[in-house]
Each structure stands twice: as structure tokens, then as C-alpha cells.
Amino acid sequence: MTETTIDRDKLRDIYTRTMRVARADEKFRSLLMTGKLAVIYYTVRGQELVSAAAMAALEQDDYLVTTYRGQHDQIAKGVPLNPLFAEIAGKVGGTCRGKGGSMHITHPETGVMVTTGVVGSGLPIANGLALASQNRGDGKVTMVCFGDGATNIGAFHEAMNMAQLWKLPVIFLCQNNRYGEHTAFADHTKVDSIVTRARAYGMEGVKVDGNDAIAMYNMTKAAVDRARAGEGPTLIEAMCYRMMGHFFGADFSYMPPEHLAEMAAEDPLPRLRQLMLDHQFSEAELDAIVADLDAQMDAAAEFAANSPLPGPEEIRKDVFEEEIAA
Amino acid sequence: MTETTIDRDKLRDIYTRTMRVARADEKFRSLLMTGKLAVIYYTVRGQELVSAAAMAALEQDDYLVTTYRGQHDQIAKGVPLNPLFAEIAGKVGGTCRGKGGSMHITHPETGVMVTTGVVGSGLPIANGLALASQNRGDGKVTMVCFGDGATNIGAFHEAMNMAQLWKLPVIFLCQNNRYGEHTAFADHTKVDSIVTRARAYGMEGVKVDGNDAIAMYNMTKAAVDRARAGEGPTLIEAMCYRMMGHFFGADFSYMPPEHLAEMAAEDPLPRLRQLMLDHQFSEAELDAIVADLDAQMDAAAEFAANSPLPGPEEIRKDVFEEEIAA
Amino acid sequence: MSAQITMTQAINRAIDEAMAEDEGVILLGEDVAAKQGGGVFKISSGLTEKYGEKRIRATPISEQAIVGACVGAALAGFRPIAEIMLMNFVTVAMDQIVNHAAKLRFMSGGQTNVPLVIRTTTGVGVGFGGQHSDMLEAWFAHVAGLKIVTPSNAADAQGLMRAAIACNDPVIFIENILCYGLKSDDPGPGHIVPLGKAAVTREGSDCSIITYGRTVLDALEIAGKLSEEGISVEVIDLRTIAPYDEATVTASVQKTGRAVVLHEAVKQYGTGAEIASRLNEKLFGKLKAPVTRIGGAFSAVPMANALEQAWIPNKDAIADAVRSAVNWKG
Amino acid sequence: MSAQITMTQAINRAIDEAMAEDEGVILLGEDVAAKQGGGVFKISSGLTEKYGEKRIRATPISEQAIVGACVGAALAGFRPIAEIMLMNFVTVAMDQIVNHAAKLRFMSGGQTNVPLVIRTTTGVGVGFGGQHSDMLEAWFAHVAGLKIVTPSNAADAQGLMRAAIACNDPVIFIENILCYGLKSDDPGPGHIVPLGKAAVTREGSDCSIITYGRTVLDALEIAGKLSEEGISVEVIDLRTIAPYDEATVTASVQKTGRAVVLHEAVKQYGTGAEIASRLNEKLFGKLKAPVTRIGGAFSAVPMANALEQAWIPNKDAIADAVRSAVNWKG
Ligand SMILES: Cc1ncc(C[n+]2csc(CCOP(=O)(O)OP(=O)(O)O)c2C)c(N)n1
Ligand SMILES: Cc1ncc(C[n+]2csc(CCOP(=O)(O)OP(=O)(O)O)c2C)c(N)n1
Ligand SMILES: [Mg+2]
């Protein structure tokens, strides 16, 4: 049985991770709005808590594979803010020296092994990371995040079947935000829940309200424990909302008004704050956490702004182990 | 509810189709054994009845998509023997002028639109044929045949989801012969039945003993009726055995002795003959059907032997609509 | 001043005209229907309203199923158009394109054919990074059975799209994101540009630049600049890579005696290699300078704008290649 | 007489040696384990018995998952080998190979790398028809970040496989079905052939044939025949297409002044185009005859034996190309 309570330190941890994601997202959006940044950015507004609670159930050296919409996952996993901001800004101080950008953040020290821009492609790769752990017996778990839309692509299917066949220590975290680009869930599949798919591979599958911090954390923790115990993979379908469209600035008039209203009512941030208050955290403590985070965001933005642009020689580096001749 | 009885004419039809497949398969094998034919041939021994009963539930102008292991499907669907034999022999009189070979038999007059050599690739194409019928309202049904191994590849997944989403008039006939090349069913997936997969798309799915002529026919007929009525696709998992290995002449020592014994006991041909006798067909009538078929096989082999080899100019034809310059 | 039309409008119009004429013309792709806003680049805007959701079908994210369904519908006599949102995503649909669409006519001995258009878009300079910017036309050109179209302007896009839809063989239709907003004089309804005919976009006598797609614009700009230096550049816009208009290209280079082949795709093993090889075969001993190839750098497309700009074929380098050819001393 | 070894045994031995040395070397593919008979071409015969089912993993028919799992394991520091049963099936795994394996080192700014070998086989002349015979090395050569190996003999296959497994970048290792039975003198254990070094397999002075894989045998046969006519042919076996050994190839053609580039893959837009273009660029004005390219016909590979034989690069045509080069008058 999955737990239904949570300890206070863990809750504080989840709150901090959530707000780190939220404040970073807000910072990115403000940099974009003011023209200080001019890149494509897939905002994570609405999905902060899902990743915060999920990553709080992992260890720092567990592996993570995520997507273009992955800043919440990366930040919650622990990627330091300075190189993250610089990477998004395309600077040398970025995690990937500016070569990857927001769609391809990589940071092995915090376990972030791949961020992919191709829908569904992360799942097979996650299996491989998990396979290495299985063979080594290093006890690591791999988590791979993807959207609801990704569950209709071939790679999802092949990876799910293989993971279960080999009982790999991998967790498939489907962040079901009800849309894939402009297409609503009911317009891309006829099943009600992605959990049905887990059954098609004999895999354990659970559906959870991704905005319920306690449930989200405990469900993930249970899956992590199973994986570490060698009992195989789990699919978690975390229900959430994509509150600001597909990418920042994109029109989302195709969303019906009922959906927009429902979405607004389900904002995870006020709900989490209420949960914290219910758990006897003081307003002052919560505000202090946010204030500290905001200072970190300002520092990261500053770091990124001051980091130099990569020079053209970078194009010849990292294509192969040996540098390409000029 | 699916019917559990069958009318005598339909039964005779199924018997004739089954034996046409069986006698052709035997003929191919004898041509190969005597060196009169030197090609790769994926024998259909053991799966004759599955296709015979399935195709008996279709009309001639319904579409069929099948695979390299498809001679049973093609013959049961009605592809004439002379050009079929000539195609396998690589002759100009073949269905495809020798360009396709046994893995790529095409014969639009009998609805055989594609025979593919790439596992799983037929399913998306079948959807497109069905989509054309749906838009035209021509009442045609498309059937696509594939193996158990094919259900683990991405194309299967994408096609199943799309077919159900659009309620396409398509039937997915999985001929579960318990092996994909050298890999046993239990070594390629952790589910007991492929029907579980249908549920993952909200699709109707049924499992049937493919060697039970009445059940196989009635199940298929029910699926055909549903598709024609616009009620959408069905997955049929027809259980059968691949009695002579992956391709003719291939070693199949990897099959465990229990499996070989079970397989021998489940031979569809004696079982069907018994069913016919139970339905008051006389030995003489059954033998006469076979004798007539054997004469057709000899004629077809003769036709193929006498058909000329294609000339090198064929390489420049049918690449594009316009012939390529020499 | 005559009316203007953008490339987006031009492609939309061509599809619209073809759909009005033939019920068999359908469009499948992610987000293409009205409910989703008519496609992420708005190419199918307004078409669902006219032709309905049975003909403009928004699909799940399932590129194999998209292309496969179009192959099947084409076999049944339809003229489907598949939209692959960005060219890099063809990597999940190569089996359907290469093993099926391209080969079914041949493998069936001509009994079936696949009148299918696969529309896709790409382009470097948009800041989309390593997995969303590749130009992969050379892959398709290596496959017998495919035709490949790469318009450089709105009017051609319209006319080539009509020809592509009318074609009885599969066509890969490559749009460049940065060209969608480009305007041409409105060619009017019913405009058709036949496949396989290159355009001599600017005449010249000293050197030919052979190119296609967005880099045609660069070539024209450079030709303008070089004319001030007294160098007369001929610009050939291939318009279709396959069929390749060998007659036009060879004649141009025969005249100028010098050639620079230019594309946005990675230079190594790109279409420029084939074109340069053919020129060398046809005009051996007649060329006044070696044929130069210019293409993207040999790396993934970097995301940082500074690097992306360094990756793209550089206008100065193109101009220098022309100058070197003209001044070639051996 | 020294001991002989077939290419099948050679590849098996190289993998065996690498597995014995490093726990991170694993093999994934359809039917590769002992339970399935050690692979359809028996390359992994005996390995499961030695290294167990955790390292020799028979997979479902799921090429994206096979390559993807190998990419992931490689990121974690393993040195996986993925077997793609036949080369045409790479078409369902191109995303993992091209968008991921090839690019992750670059896109991560060098933080990660993908030491992965993708083994596959193919070949024309086996009677496998249109969807099982393609040679697609030109596609991979167009992608930055991949290395490409194509052994022509057993000893090289062994040595190149060791080098490929040791390589810290992804390698596409292309075997030819018709070469599996070829025998070489046993090079002994631990044999390594470095990537990026072509072999001058036969020296000559009149014309170079530049080739790789199975057609090296054709080239040697033709060189032998032509020597009887007094034509001295140099045969270069590239061994690796990428990295391309430009120094060796250019030096050879500089010496002979003439070149025929030969491969089994379709000629148009094949690797021969790149090689010919480079030769023309490097040796402009120094060539005694145009560089000729010879490759497979521009169609799907036909199944009928009569047609398949007509499709393959023809030995007479190759010999004629050399004769024309030698007799070139302009
Ligand atoms: C194979 C592939 N096809 C199409 C796209 C274009 N695309 C990018 S994001 C996206 C929607 C994905 O939806 P979902 O998986 O629900 O993730 P979300 O964006 O909602 O987080 C699409 C279609 C892509 N990146 N890759
Ligand atoms: C994409 C792909 N991968 C691998 C193969 C090689 N292959 C040919 S048949 C086969 C087994 C297919 O098994 P199944 O689907 O059960 O069909 P069966 O042969 O049993 O009828 C395999 C792996 C292929 N043709 N296509
Ligand atoms: Mg989504």
C-alpha cells in the first residue's frame, strides 16, 4: 500500500523544489517578455509540483531523462541554476556551452543524462540507463518524463514492453497535461487513462493527481522502492495542466473556455501553499524560502547575462572525441 | 454474440481454401527440395486454416495487407496460382513481373494491395486503405495480417491507436504462432495475450483458436460486420503454430520438444478433415477437391517454369511513372 | 503594383485548389485541423471549414502511422498529403517512406503506385537547435522512387505544390521555416510549375551558383554584390532536386565554366556532392576552376544563436568561393 | 599453410575478446542469445554461454528500443553493441541513431558520449529483394558524429570490430552477408585495425579503384584481369568510410591520375559522389581522365535473380570504366 501521509522535512523539500521551479519559470518568462532573452521556451507553468514531488523521491545520482518541456524536471532534480540559465541563453557558461539550449539540457552530476526534443525518444534511452544499473547492481533508478501526447508514438510502446520484459529499474512518468501541442487528449486517443497502456505490457501502472503533493510523492516513492528492489518498472500517470500553452507566447485559443476555467481552478501553487499552512508551516517561513529563491534567480540571470558567447571554434568540438580540423 | 455454427457451403469453401493453401505450400516445398526453385520461402505450414477461414469472411474486393509469411493469406484471398507461382520463381509471368518475389506479392484484382517484408509496417498502410473506404463510403473492409512478434514494434502501436481513434473499417489479424523468428512468445513480451493490447486503445479484441474452423470464421465474420457497419476496428488474435520453422529449410532446434509435440498434435489439416466428415462430407468429395487442387498446382508450377525471365530493362521500369533513361 | 502572396498563403492555396477539384486529396498531420488552429505553421488554415474533418485529419503524434495511412490511401487511389511537422521527425517514419512509398510501384511491377506528398519544414537560423533544424534531402535523393521539391519563393511553392499533388509518384516537399513569410507577386489561381525544371533566376557569364530553397536568396544577394565588382554570376534555382534538371545546370556551367554548389544542409555527402560529381563527369577538361561546394558545418546544429550563425553557409564564404573560381590560376 | 578464419568467426572473436576485457561490453539484438541459436547469422554463437543473458540480450522486435537502450547504456559508461538484423531495418531506428547517438556528445557540450557499435548486415545477390538488400552508408556519412566501418575481409573485420568497440563515439559497422564465409589468414588474438586508415590492397600505377566492403573482391579480380591487358590498377579498400582516409586516397589518385569509385549502394547520391567531388577538388587539373562512379542501379533491388544480377555493379562495366579512364582522350 502506498503511504498517505508525509513527513514535514520532505514536505518542506517538496515546497522548496516546487517554488524553485516556479520562480525560475517566472524569471524565464519575464526575461522573454522584456526581450532580454529571445529563445523558444516551453513553459512549465502548472506542472511544477509534479516534478518537485517526483524528484524528491529520487536520489541525486538516480538518472533522469526528460524533454524540451523539462525545466521543471531539471530544476527539481537539482541542476544548478547558473549554468541552466546560461544554457538557455546560449552562453559558454551553460551546462552544454550553449550548444544544447533549453531543449537539450544535460547535467550528469545531477543525473540529468538526456533532454530530448523528439517526442517519445527518451523512453528507450531511459531503459538503457536502467539496464546499465541493473547489470552493475548499483541500485540506481532511472526516471523518464514525457507527455500524454508521447504515449501514441512507437518508441513509447517498444520501450514499455522491453522494460517490463527485463524488469528494468525505470519509472515512466507521464505528465498528462491533457494536450499534445494543440491536440486535446480525447482527440489523440480513445482510452481514458494511460494506465490502461501499462496493462498492455503487464506493467504496474498508477494514476495520480499530480497536484496533490502527498499522493504524488508517495506514489513515486513506492515506484522507486519497487524499482530499487528489483521488482521492475512502473508507469505513473500524473494528471496536471499546461497552464500557458505549448510554448511561451504561443496562442492557446484552441483550448475551450471550460478547460481554461478548470485549469485555473487547479493551479498547484496556491494549493500547495495551503497544504503547507495546514501542516503548520508559517507564512513567514514560506515567504523566506521564496525570497531566497528569488535572489538565486536574479543571480542566475546575472550570471547568464555576463557569461560570454561561445566562439565559432565550438562547432568543431564535441562532434567526435577528436576535434575536427578547421 | 458470435455464431457457433456454420453453413455447409461456407464450410466447403473454407475446406477448399485451406487445401489450396496446403497443397500450394507442399508444392513450393517440393520444388525447393528438388532444386527446381532456389529462393527464400517462409512456409505457412500450420497456419493454413487461419487464413482460409478469415478470408472466407471477406469479399473479393475487400483489401488485404500481409507479410513475407503471406502465401496462405494471398492464396486464401484468391490470388490466382499461375502468376503467384511465377512471381515466387522470379519470372515475367509473375504478379509483379518477378520484381517483388514471395515477400512482396501484390494483386489488386483480388484486393492484395501490399505484402511487406518489414515487421509491423503493414498496419499503418492498412489504416490508409480503410480510411479511403471510410471517406468513399464504399463499404470495403481492410484486413491486415501479422505475427505475434510484430506486436512489439512501434508501427503496431501507432496504427492501432489511430484506427480506433478514427473508427476505421480495418481488422487486425494477429496470427500468433508463438514465435518471432527464433524467439518464443514468452521471451518477447510479458503479457499472456495480445488481446490485452487492444484494450490499450479502447479497441475490441478477441482471442480465438485459429485451428477451429467454425470459431475462426465466425469471429472474423463478426469483426467484418462490425467494420462494415461503421463500428470500427477489431483485433483478432488467432492462435496457431508455425510447424516448419521460420523459413523453409531453417533449423528449428531452438524449439523445445514439448512445443514440437504440442504443435504436431494441433495440426489443423487432420482436424479440419475430421470436422468435414462430422459435417457429412464424404471422403470422396474431400479427396476430389484435393485432386483438383493438385492438378492446379502442377499447372501453376509448369506455368512458372515456362514463363520467361525478366529482361534487364525491367530495372528502369516502374521506378517512377516515367521510365528511367537507359 | 501587383498583388502579393506569402509562401504560407501560396501553399495553402495550392492545397485548397487541389482539394476542391479532387475528393481524393486529403491532409493528415499533427494539429492540422481547424480545432487545432490549422497547423502549427497555419498551412491548412481554413481548409477544415471547407472540406471537413474527414479530409483534414489531425492525428496523434504518430509519424509512422501518418505516413503509412497516406501510403495506404494513395494505394487506394487517393492523393494524400502528409504533414511531418519538422523534418527531423522523418527519422521515425523512414521505413514507410523508403521501404514502402518509394518502392511499392517497383516491387508490385507497376500494379500499384503511391501518389503521396510528404510536406515538411525545417531551416537553420530559427534557434530550434540540434534536433529540429536538419536538412535531409540528400537521404531521399539516394532513394530511387522519390521526387524532391524545395521551393525558394511563394509563387514556385504554389505551382510546385500543385504539380506535386498531381504527380503519380511520392514527393517529398521541403519548406523552409524562414521562407514562410516571403512574398511573391501573386501568380493567380491554377498556377503550376512542372517538376524537374530548374529556374535560371539570374543570368550571368562568369560563374554559376547552383542552389535551392532559402539559399537562393543568399545567392541572389551575393550575385548583386559581386556584379559591383564586375563579376557576373548566374543563379540556378533547382526547384526540384529529383528529378534533377541536368540539362539546365550543365548548360549553365558549360557557359560560365565555373560553378559553386550551395545548400544549407551539411556539406559532406550532401546533394552538392552529386551535383559536383556530375558536373565534373560531364564537363571534364572544360571547367575553368574546380567546382566548389558550400554547405552547413559538419556538426549538429547548435542552439546558441552565435553558434548557429557560424554554422550556416556564410555569405562572405560564398562570395569568396565565386571570387576564387573566377580568379583561379591552378 | 597458416590457419584460416571466416568473417563470422572473426567478428565473433573480436566481440568475445572485448567482452572478456570489459563488463560494459554487452550485445542487444533479435535472436542473439543462446536460447535463440546465437543470432540468425551466428555472430554471437557461444557468447551467452560465456557471458550470460544479462550481457547477451535477445530482444523483442523493437529496433528503436534496441538502439535506444544501447544509447542509454552507453551514456552510463557501457560499450554496447546493437545488432540490427538487416540494414533496411535501420529505417525504424533512424531517430535514435541520428538525432541521439550521433548528436548527444555535441548537444551536451561534451559532457556525455555514446560509445556504441551498431552492427548490421546487408548485401545484394542474396535474393532477399527490395526491402532487405539496401546499402545505406551514405545516409550515415551525411550525419556528423557517426563513424562508419565496412570490412571486406575476415582479418579486417576482426581488427576493425575491436577498434569500433574501443571507440568513444558511435560506430555503424556494416557487414555484407556474402562475406560472412570469406576466409583470411588468422590474424591471431588481439588484432586491431585502427579506424580511419584505408588499405592499399593492390598497388598499381594507371588507375585507382576506390572501394569498400564486398566490391573490394570485384576490384581485385578486375585488377588481375586488366593486368593481363597491361593496365596496372591500384585497389584502395577504404575500410572506414568515416573517418575518410583522404591522405591515402588522394595520394593514390595523384600517382595514377585516374580513379573509379565503386560501391554496391545505389550510385546516385552515394558515398562515391563525395569521394569523387573531393578528388576533383583536390586534384583539379591534375587528373588524366574524369573520375567515374559505379554503383547499384537506380531502383529498388529486384527479387528475381536475373534482375538482381543486372542490378549489381557489373564487373565488365567496372573493367570498361578503368579502360576508358586509361584510354581517355577528352
Ligand atoms: C516525433 C515528434 N513528432 C512531433 C514533434 C513536435 N512536437 C513537439 S512537442 C509536441 C507535443 C507533445 O505533447 P505531449 O507529449 O503531451 O507533451 P507536452 O508538450 O504536453 O508536455 C509535438 C507534437 C516532436 N517533437 N517529435
Ligand atoms: C523491422 C524488422 N525487424 C526485423 C525483421 C526480421 N524478421 C523477419 S520475420 C521476423 C519475425 C517476425 O515474427 P512474427 O511477427 O511473429 O511473424 P512470423 O514470422 O512468426 O509469422 C523478424 C524478426 C524484419 N523483417 N523487420
Ligand atoms: Mg501533453
Ligand SMILES: [Mg+2]
Ligand atoms: Mg510469430
